[in-house]
Amino acid sequence: MREILLAFIGSICPGVIYNVEKRNLIWVGFCGMLGWITYSTFNELAESVVLASFLGAVVVGIYSESVARLLKAPATVFSVPGIIPLVPGIGAYNTIQHIAENQLYEAASKGIETMSCAGAIAFGILLTSAVFRLPKKLKKRRPNPA
Amino acid sequence: MKTNQVIEVALKAGETLLTGGAEIYRVEDTVIRICESYNVDAECFVLPTGIFITVIDNEGNPVSFVRRIRKRTVNLEKVEKINSFSRSLQNNPVSYQEAMTGLNSIIGLEGYSYALKLLVAGITPFAYAMLFRGTLAEACASFVIGIVIYFIKEEITRTGIFEFFENFISGMAAGILSVLAIKLFPFMDLYRIIIASIIIMLPGLAITSAIKDALYGDIVSSMFRLTEAVFIAAAVGVGVAIALSVGLRWI
Known part of the structure; x- marks a missing residue:
């Protein structure tokens, strides 16, 4: 419960730094919160950071695309602050630390993990926005079925 | 018209x-x-x-x-x-x-005031330090460091020296301040303070925009933003790494 609240604060605050409008801030908070809940649940269940990041990003993507349609705001407003709790900060830090301590083998291993997490987040967002764009594309095609 | x-x-x-x-x-x-x-x-x-x-x-x-x-x-x-x-x-x-x-x-919209942004730049690291299961003392240290590096970053952005210079300097400042913090209070954990305080500098927007651009077929812009994200992350990382290697070995 405490972590959920912290994830909520942890995405509202970057929202303020990115100048998200006041009436949208609370929705930004829920976005980060849902992403974090998914991420931490699957991180414990599946014990895979990459999978958990991916699923977290998918949830953030679905949430922000649907809320964007409801509130008539760009989806970026919600997804950018929303993915911040998922960012692989610990992995990135460990990579840097290993490089600083000249343990290049560990650095490579941690670095690949970090990049996979970042890639998984990116792919999660990509997948959801692609799916949400499908109906629009299909609707456009219907008038002239060539 | x-x-x-x-x-x-x-x-x-x-x-x-x-x-x-x-x-x-x-x-x-x-x-x-x-x-x-x-x-x-x-x-x-x-x-x-x-x-x-x-x-x-x-x-x-x-x-x-x-x-x-x-x-x-x-x-x-x-x-x-x-x-x-x-x-x-x-x-x-x-x-x-x-x-x-x-x-x-x-x-002409001003957005949120500078004072509020400074405060928020402190609260964010505070929340993340707690989220990474840190102690209250670590969270407070991150709070202070967060405010200081946001201030430094904004000042450098205002003078506008180089594109990625502010990220490098803020990363280095985060590293130096965190090393100082654990030298003063040895019971704190270095890694939580650093991660929490650099988390708002990470290129979240650049990455999300890069993906969206790629999805809409703007590959040139997508590459541009991905490179931008890599540069930002690298600048922050190098800054932290320099501070860590100097700070942990010789101080």
């Missing part, structure tokens, strides 16, 4: 969107939508560093404008406002004066 005035309105809207951190397709859509609202047939090409627009005016002559974008910040409020502004133009094409007043009032 004259063709030139339409382009002026469209370019201004596009520029505000691009400097506010909007995706490329949104900028292109908005520019074309504004032109279409006034029955001007326009072709528009947008890169993260510039807007190119060409229209045919009433006499059949091609008119072309290029607007170079040098400064890119993040301001999602302006993106949202311009987005709804351009949609309202579509239904109700107002006069040049009204459109310009509307645009200028959006551009």
Whole structure:
């Protein structure tokens, strides 16, 4: 419960730094919160950071695309602050630390993990926005079925 | 409205969107939508560093404008406002004066005050230090460091030296301050303080925009933003790494 609240604060605050409008801030908070809940649940269940990041990003993507349609705001407003709790900060830090301590083998291993997490987040967002764009594309095609 | 005035309105809207951190397709859509609202047939090409627009005016002559974008910040409020502004133009094409007043009032939006942003720049690391299961003392240290590095970053951005210089210096400041903090209070954990305090500098927007750009087929811009994200992350990382290697070995 405490972590959920912290994830909520942890995405509202970057929202303020990115100048998200006041009436949208609370929705930004829920976005980060849902992403974090998914991420931490699957991180414990599946014990895979990459999978958990991916699923977290998918949830953030679905949430922000649907809320964007409801509130008539760009989806970026919600997804950018929303993915911040998922960012692989610990992995990135460990990579840097290993490089600083000249343990290049560990650095490579941690670095690949970090990049996979970042890639998984990116792919999660990509997948959801692609799916949400499908109906629009299909609707456009219907008038002239060539 | 004259063709030139339409382009002026469209370019201004596009520029505000691009400097506010909007995706490329949104900028292109908005520019074309504004032109279409006034029955001007326009072709528009947008890169993260510039807007190119060409229209045919009433006499059949091609008119072309290029607007170079040098400064890119993040301001999602302006993106949202311009987005709804351009949609309202579509239904109700107002006069040049009204459109310009509307645009200028959006551009003039101050957003949140600097003091609030400073405070928030402290609360974010505080929340993340707690989220990474840190102690209250670590969270407080991150709070202070977060405020200091946001201040440094803003000051450097204002003087505008190099593109990624502010990220490098803020990363280094985060490293130095965190090492200092654990030297003063040895019971704290170094890694939580550093991660928590650098988390707001990580290139979240650059990565999300890069993906969206790729999805809409703007591969050049996508590559641009990905590279930007890598550069930002590398600048922060190198800054932290220098501070750590010096700080942990010789102090």
